[in-house]
Structure formats: structure tokens, C-alpha cells
Amino acid sequence: MVDFEWYRSFCEIYKHNSVSEAAKTRMMTQPAMSQHLASLEAKVGEALFIRSSRKIIPTERGKELYSQLAPLIESLEETTMSFHAASLPTITVIKIGAAHEFFSEKILPQLLKFNAYTISHFGTADQLLELLTEDTLDIIVTSKKIQTPGIEYLKLMDEEFVIVAPSHYEIPDLDDLKKKEQWLSALNWISYGLELPIIRRIWREHFKRRPIIRPIHIIPNLHMILKAIENGVGVSVIPTYIHKQSVNEAQSQIIFEELKVKNELFIAYKMKYKRLPQINEIVRLLTNHL
Structure with missing residues (x-):
């Protein structure tokens, strides 16, 4: 019987072309992630990746499996997050961070449309990411995409x-x-x-x-x-x-x-707040008007 967690690990390895990076995303050890992949390959009966010194590349069977699994995994995770979000308290104040100049030019004109109270914070990409990790901020606009457990990035603009x-x-x-x-x-x-x-x-x-x-x-x-x-x-x-x-x-x-x-700019937010209406509304307004 296939463990559902093997599938999740496989999809993360596929997206990152790296066992170590996938392990960071899933907050697992690298040996545990490697074991998930080995177990799935044993069940499938053939290799899903070709290993090289710098990264791993999916085989044709790996590509086929990912195309079948990815939509199912995403659907299940979205359903789980929706149920989880429903049990969370509503955030009445959104703490948003960005560079001062970007906020002035791009976010300030959209404030009237925000369906939430906001507290704004200005700083460098490193400072904002640290504040987001510490839960001091809820959502940031950043030029740095650093894989951090529990944080999701969405491409905003160049x-x-x-x-x-x-x-x-x-x-x-x-x-x-x-x-x-x-x-x-x-x-x-x-x-x-x-x-x-x-x-x-x-x-x-x-x-x-x-x-x-x-x-x-x-x-x-x-x-x-x-x-x-x-x-x-x-x-x-x-x-x-x-x-x-x-x-x-x-x-x-x-x-x-x-x-x-x-420079690529990203919206970053805590995954635990991914389904909250206020976060979704801010993401939608920024992505649709930039």
C-alpha cells in the first residue's frame, strides 16, 4: 500500500529538483525524504529521477506520475486548508510589509479597496522576511525568495x-x-x-x-x-x-x-493564513493591478 506522504514528498522533490530543498519545504530530514522517494520508486517498480552531482532530473515515468498526482495533491491540500481556515479566528488587522517606495507607488493607491484594517511596515527584503517568519507581519512584498518552512511565495511582477x-x-x-x-x-x-x-x-x-x-x-x-x-x-x-x-x-x-x-518581486505570506479572505483579497488586488 502506498503512503500518501510518499506522494507529497515526490511532488516537492519534483518541484525543487532537489531532495534537500524538498526536505526543508516539508520540514523533514533529508534521509527521511530520501526514504519516501526510495519507497515510492520500489512500489512503482522503476526510477522516477536521474541523480546527478548538482540536482536530480525526473525520468519520463516521473514526469508522467507528477502530471497525474499534482492536481490531486493540490486539491486535497486546498480542501484541508479551507477546513483549517474556517476554524481560525478572523484577522481584523493585516500587518503588511514592503519597501517604502514600492508601498508608496503600488500599494497605497489600492488601500481604499482593502477590506481590512492594515498596519504597514517598511524595510529591506531580509528585514521583512525575518518579521514574517516571526509572525510580526502577515504578508510582505519582497525581491528575495528564500525557501522557508511555512511560507509561500507568489510571483507578483518584474x-x-x-x-x-x-x-x-x-x-x-x-x-x-x-x-x-x-x-x-x-x-x-x-x-x-x-x-x-x-x-x-x-x-x-x-x-x-x-x-x-x-x-x-x-x-x-x-x-x-x-x-x-x-x-x-x-x-x-x-x-x-x-x-x-x-x-x-x-x-x-x-x-x-x-x-x-x-528584479522579480514576490508576495510572501504564512501558509497557515493562505485561505483567509483578507489575505486572498490583498493578493488579488495587488496581482490584478500591477
Whole structure:
């Protein structure tokens, strides 16, 4: 007789291509997870994965089994969560966390539609995840997807970052990537932090090395950085959803638009609250309007 838990473990291993990652998700030890897989393979009569040094890859039989099992497992878990949610007390106040700038641009316009009282908290991705893990927050928007037991992530959107400069800057017509880097490096830079967040990403992705830049100002607020750019202070890296109006009104401009990077943003929340109406409503409003 097949143990239902073998199926659940198999589906998690399939999704993560890793026994160790699946074990973390299910809050099991790796040997126990491996035993579940071995028992299921013995029952099926053939291997469900091909093992390699870095990950495991499903066999054709494994793919076939997953396509049959996944909808059934999800349906059973949804039913269980629905019954569990019905027994939970209603949350009258939702504690929501996000970066200050994202909240201002994307969440604030939707607050009128929220069918719940909210307490907002602003911080970095690491800070918000820690608060969510500790139950200090109920739902967060984050750029980091760290597999943590009991927390579920849902892809929200991609945010795109570009280099933005004062409108009066004259941009040279350069085709050579090295010359672009040299020209950019000589500019006055404004950074969100000393470690050059996002600026470092652009250099690594496009110039294949760390930037040799000493920012003239550190301003940990993207709206204020944009204002400084508009005032002619220097250049920086800004997400497109923040600077769009500034560029349209010719208060700033994009430098070398091809030198851009993207971040994935996720909604994260405790799985135990997954079926609560207030959480579902906030998720629906954000995903439908971004």
C-alpha cells in the first residue's frame, strides 16, 4: 500500500529538483525524504529521477506520475486548508510589509479597496522576511525568495531598473561598451547604500566586473534620489515605475537604456493564513493591478 506522504514528498522533490530543498519545504530530514522517494520508486517498480552531482532530473515515468498526482495533491491540500481556515479566528488587522517606495507607488493607491484594517511596515527584503517568519507581519512584498518552512511565495511582477540622469546632461553617442563604462564611471553617482545596490548588478551583468565608483551621496530613499537627480546632483539607478513621470515631464532622462536589470518581486505570506479572505483579497488586488 502506498503512503500518501510518499506522494507529497515526490511532488516537492519534483518541484525543487532537489531532495534537500524538498526536505526543508516539508520540514523533514533529508534521509527521511530520501526514504519516501526510495519507497515510492520500489512500489512503482522503476526510477522516477536521474541523480546527478548538482540536482536530480525526473525520468519520463516521473514526469508522467507528477502530471497525474499534482492536481490531486493540490486539491486535497486546498480542501484541508479551507477546513483549517474556517476554524481560525478572523484577522481584523493585516500587518503588511514592503519597501517604502514600492508601498508608496503600488500599494497605497489600492488601500481604499482593502477590506481590512492594515498596519504597514517598511524595510529591506531580509528585514521583512525575518518579521514574517516571526509572525510580526502577515504578508510582505519582497525581491528575495528564500525557501522557508511555512511560507509561500507568489510571483507578483518584474521591476526594471535603468540609469537615470538630469535632463540637461549631454549623452555621448558611444557604441563601445568599455567606453560607456569609462564615461559612466566618471559621473557623480548617488547610491541607495554604500554597497552600491543595483548599481553593482548593472556593472556585473553588463560590464562583467565590480564598479569602481565612490558615490558622492548616499540616500536610502529612491524618491529622494530621483529628486536629487532632477536637481542636477548626479546620476543613479531607479526603477521605471518611479521615474516614468519624471522622464515624461523632461525632468530627467535615461542613460543607455540597454544597460538595465530586472528584479522579480514576490508576495510572501504564512501558509497557515493562505485561505483567509483578507489575505486572498490583498493578493488579488495587488496581482490584478500591477
